[in-house]
Amino acid sequence: MKLKKTDDHVKGLFQSKPRGGEDPLREVFERALKRPKIFKDRAVMRSDYVPERLPHRDEHIRRLGEILAPALSLSRPSNVFIYGKTGTGKTAVVRYVFKRFAEIAEKEGIPLALAYVNCRISGTEYKVLAELCESIGVKVPFTGLSKAEVYNRLRRGLREKGVLLVAAFDEVDALVKAYGDNLLYELTRINEGLESGGLSIVGTSNDLHFKDYLDPRVLSSLSEEELVFHPYTATELIDILSERAELAFHPGAVPQDVINLCAALAASEHGDARRAIDLLRVAAEVAERNGDERVEERHVKLAQSIIERGRVFEALSTLPLHSKLVLTSLLLLAKNGVANPISGMIYQTYREVCGQVGVEPLTDRRVSSLISELDMLGVVKSDLVNMGRHGRTRKIALLTPVEEIEEVIGGDEILSTLLSYRPSVISGGKR
DNA sequence: CCTCCACAGGAAGCGCAGGAGT
DNA sequence: ACTCCTGCGCTTCCTGTGGAGG
Numbered sequence: 430m431k432l433k434k435t436d437d438h439v440k441g442l443f444q445s446k447p448r449g450g451e452d453p454l455r456e457v458f459e460r461a462l463k464r465p466k467i468f469k470d471r472a473v474m475r476s477d478y479v480p481e482r483l484p485h486r487d488e489h490i491r492r493l494g495e496i497l498a499p500a501l502s503l504s505r506p507s508n509v510f511i512y513g514k515t516g517t518g519k520t521a522v523v524r525y526v527f528k529r530f531a532e533i534a535e536k537e538g539i540p541l542a543l544a545y546v547n548c549r550i551s552g553t554e555y556k557v558l559a560e561l562c563e564s565i566g567v568k569v570p571f572t573g574l575s576k577a578e579v580y581n582r583l584r585r586g587l588r589e590k591g592v593l594l595v596a597a598f599d600e601v602d603a604l605v606k607a608y609g610d611n612l613l614y615e616l617t618r619i620n621e622g623l624e625s626g627g628l629s630i631v632g633t634s635n636d637l638h639f640k641d642y643l644d645p646r647v648l649s650s651l652s653e654e655e656l657v658f659h660p661y662t663a664t665e666l667i668d669i670l671s672e673r674a675e676l677a678f679h680p681g682a683v684p685q686d687v688i689n690l691c692a693a694l695a696a697s698e699h700g701d702a703r704r705a706i707d708l709l710r711v712a713a714e715v716a717e718r719n720g721d722e723r724v725e726e727r728h729v730k731l732a733q734s735i736i737e738r739g740r741v742f743e744a745l746s747t748l749p750l751h752s753k754l755v756l757t758s759l760l761l762l763a764k765n766g767v768a769n770p771i772s773g774m775i776y777q778t779y780r781e782v783c784g785q786v787g788v789e790p791l792t793d794r795r796v797s798s799l800i801s802e803l804d805m806l807g808v809v810k811s812d813l814v815n816m817g818r819h820g821r822t823r824k825i826a827l828l829t830p831v832e833e834i835e836e837v838i839g840g841d842e843i844l845s846t847l848l849s850y851r852p853s854v855i856s857g858g859k860r
Numbered sequence: 861c862c863t864c865c866a867c868a869g870g871a872a873g874c875g876c877a878g879g880a881g882t
Numbered sequence: 883a884c885t886c887c888t889g890c891g892c893t894t895c896c897t898g899t900g901g902a903g904g
Contacts, residue, residue: 553879576880749891772867792893797868813868817902820866 466679467717467724473677474710476703479524480676484668486518489656493526493631496654500541500593500629501533505620508651511633513658516701519633522658523597530595540626544596548604554612557604558583561628565592576612584619591625602634610647617650660700666692669702670709678713683724687712690729708732741829744806745837751791752799753837757844758782759809759827760834761852771814771822772797778852785850786843800825 472478483490499506513519527543534541544564551557558579562569567586569579587594598604605613613630620627632651640648661669670688688709695705709724711732716724748756758778762770770778776793783790791799800823803809811823827834838844 555879791891793867794869794894795892798892801869815900815902816866817900818863818865818904819902820864821899821901822867 467682467713467722468677469679470677473673474706474713476706479521479528480673482672483518483521483525484672485661485665486522486658489518489522489658490526492656493522494529497526497530497595497629497631500530500595501537501539503539503541503593505593505627506595506629507653508617508630509632509654509656510652511631511656511658512637512639513633513635513656514637514660514699514701515635516695516699516703516705517635517658517660518702519635519658520599523599523631523633527595527597540590540592542592542594544594545599546596547599549600551604554604555579557598557612561594561596562586564596565590565594580615580619584623587619587626587628588623593627593629595629595631597631597633599633600635601632602636602639605639605643610643613651614644614647617647661696661702661705662700663692663696666696666700666702666705670705673706674709677710678724681723683709683713687724687726687729690726694729694733707736711735738833741833742837745808745829745834746840750788751796752803753841753844754782754786754788755779755796755799756803756808756834757838757847758852759825760831760838761847761850763827763831765851769824769826771824772800773822775800775825781852782847782850785847 468474473480493509493511496509497506511519511523524545527545530541531543533539534543542565544561546557546560548557551560555576558576559569562579562583565583565586567582569582586592601613613632616628616630630651640652643651667689670692671685674683674688691705691709691712695701695708698704708729709732712728713724715731715735716728719728721728745753745756755775758775759770761782762774762778767774772793776796779796780790800809800811804811808827808829810826810828812826813821814824815821835848839848
C-alpha cells in the first residue's frame with residue numbers, strides 16, 4: 430500500500446531498517462500508526478458501560494425510582510420484579526437508578542446500601558449471600574461457612590448497623606433454576622423482627638415464564654411491584670445507537686444509514702439493544718482494521734457474519750469430547766458424499782474415529798443421546814424414518830456449514846488429525 | 861396378513877466428583 | 883479429615899414401532 434504524504438514521520442521510523450522490505454512488522458506498524466481514527470472512545474461501546482441517558486426508558490426509570498424512593502427516608506421499599514427479554518435495558522435501568530440513589534445517599538449521609546449481584550455470574554447461593562454481606566461491610570470468608578451462618582451474619586449486620594440494603598438480583602431465574610427458590614424465600618423473610626435496617630429486593634429475569642418456578646408465597650412477596658420491559662422497536666434502537674455513536678466515534682465516521690441498518694437488523698431479532706451495539710462496534714472494528722475512514726454497509730454485513738460465526742465457533746468448540754467426535758464422524762461422512770447418514774452409519778464411523786485417536790468409544794445408546802443434544806442445539810437436524818424391513822432409525826443432517834465445523838475440528842490438536850480419515854461407509858454394520 | 865429389522869428412547873442403577881455438614 | 887448427599891455422565895436392560903418383504 431502507498432504511504433500518504435502526511436506520514437513522513439512514520440516513514441522516518443523505519444529508515445534505519447534495511448531496505449528491501451524484509452521487516453515483516455513494517456507494514457503492520459505503518460498501518461497502525463497512520464490508521465484513520467474511527468473510535469473516539471471505545472469503552473462506550475462495551476457491554477458494561479452505563480450511559481448517562483437511556484433513551485425510551487424514562488418512564489421505567491421514573492417508576493423504579495418511585496418504588497425505591499422510600500429508601501431515602503429509611504423505610505423499606507417494596508420488592509420489585511422486572512421482566513423483559515435480553516437487551517431491553519433492564520440491567521442498564523437498574524444500574525442507572527442504583528447509581529443515582531447511591532450518589533444521593535452518600536451526599537445526604539443516609540445509611541443506604543445498594544448491591545448489584547448477577548446471579549448467573551455469581552453462580553452459587555453462597556456467593557450471592559457473600560456478596561450481600563460484602564455490600565454492607567460484613568466480611569465473610571470465601572468458603573468454610575455454611576449458608577445458614579452467612580445468612581445469620583447478613584441479618585445481624587443489617588440489624589446492628591441499621592443499614593437498609595436494596596439488592597438487585599440480575600438474572601434471578603438462573604439462581605432459582607439451579608437451586609430452587611429457597612434462598613429467595615429466606616431473604617424475603619429476613620426483615621421479620623428487624624426494627625431498623627432491612628432488605629429490599631429488585632429481581633430481574635429475562636424468562637417471562639419464570640413465575641411458574643416460584644412458590645406462590647415467594648412470588649407474592651417478591652413481586653409486590655412489577656415492571657415489564659418491552660423489546661425496543663427499530664426507531665428506538667436508532668435513537669440508542671445514535672446517542673452511543675456520538676460518544677464513541679469521531680464525527681462523520683459512522684453515517685446515519687449504517688446506524689439505521691444496525692438498528693433494523695437487531696430489531697428483526699427481538700429488539701435486542703446489546704446486539705445492535707455489538708453489531709455497530711464490530712462493524713467499526715472491521716472498518717478500522719481495513720484502514721477505511723468511515724463505516725459502511727458492507728462492514729455491517731461483514732460484522733454480522735463475524736458475530737454469527739463467533740457464536741457458532743464458541744458453541745461448537747466448547748462441546749464435550751465425544752460430542753465433537755460424533756460431529757467429526759458426521760463431517761467425514763458428509764465430505765465423502767453421505768449427506769444424510771442414519772444412526773447406524775454414524776455410530777460405526779464414530780467407533781472408527783475413536784479407534785484412530787485412541788479414545789474408548791461410548792455405547793450406541795449414549796451416542797444416540799448425544800445426537801439428540803446436538804439436535805436441540807440446532808447443530809444437526811434428525812428425522813425419524815421407517816425403512817420397513819430395514820428397521821426404524823433417524824436420518825441426521827448437518828445444519829451447520831461444513832467449513833465452520835472443519836474450522837473447529839481443525840483447531841483441535843488431536844481431532845485435526847482425523848480430517849483426512851476416510852470412513853468405511855459401505856454397509857451399515859452391527860455393533 | 862404377519863414378521864422382523866434397526867433402531868428409538870424410557871427406566872434403573874453405577875461410579876465418580878464436588879460440596880455440605882460434622 | 884471424615885462421611886453423607888447430590889448431580890452428572892454413562893451403561894445396561896428393556897419395551898416399542900411402521901412398513902418392506904415374505
